[in-house]
Amino acid sequence: MVNILLRKIEPSDLPFLYQWENDASAWADGANHNPLSQQDLRDYIASTTGDIYKDGQLRLIVEIRNQKSKIENTTIGCIDLFDFDPRNRRAAIGMYIAPEHRGKGVGREALKQLEEYAFQHLNLRVLYAVIATKNEPCSALYRTAGYQPSSVLPQWTLESDAVLWIKNQ
Numbered sequence: 001m002v003n004i005l006l007r008k009i010e011p012s013d014l015p016f017l018y019q020w021e022n023d024a025s026a027w028a029d030g031a032n033h034n035p036l037s038q039q040d041l042r043d044y045i046a047s048t049t050g051d052i053y054k055d056g057q058l059r060l061i062v063e064i065r066n067q068k069s070k071i072e073n074t075t076i077g078c079i080d081l082f083d084f085d086p087r088n089r090r091a092a093i094g095m096y097i098a099p100e101h102r103g104k105g106v107g108r109e110a111l112k113q114l115e116e117y118a119f120q121h122l123n124l125r126v127l128y129a130v131i132a133t134k135n136e137p138c139s140a141l142y143r144t145a146g147y148q149p150s151s152v153l154p155q156w157t158l159e160s161d162a163v164l165w166i167k168n169q
Helices: 011-021 024-029 038-047 106-121 136-144
Strands: 004-008 058-064 074-085 090-097 126-132 148-153 162-168
Touching: 004 106, 011 038, 011 074, 058 106, 074 106, 090 106, 106 126, 106 136, 126 136, 136 162
Parallel strands: 090 126
Antiparallel strands: 004 058, 058 074, 074 090, 126 162, 148 162
């Protein structure tokens, strides 16, 4: 098991968010399709409360815990709950892990921690993700985490179809 921490966004995360949000290779799999300025991200960081009920979404930073120091962790990505529907108790999941940290179990551990928070503390019943059919590593992550493919979404993006992956509590 990888020892990671999920935490609220801080102003010091601006350089990481700027790099990740402007990674054009990830745009095909996400909702962002244009570059974001540092000011856009400063405004986002300043406006987010970290309360999903107020913001309608929750973005958490993923860090690998440094076993030698309680202070210095390595920031490696972010994981989101969005499309939050408190009445029907469901939310979508999005995740970005920096390329050099992929395939090492950190995404799986981040997903596990987010699920525990969503199901136990937010009392959600359903989590879901929409994954491009060409993104097999991401599909494999959700499959091994117990998500079930629910439906194929034809021509969901310009690049490919997508699959709706669902996990019920």
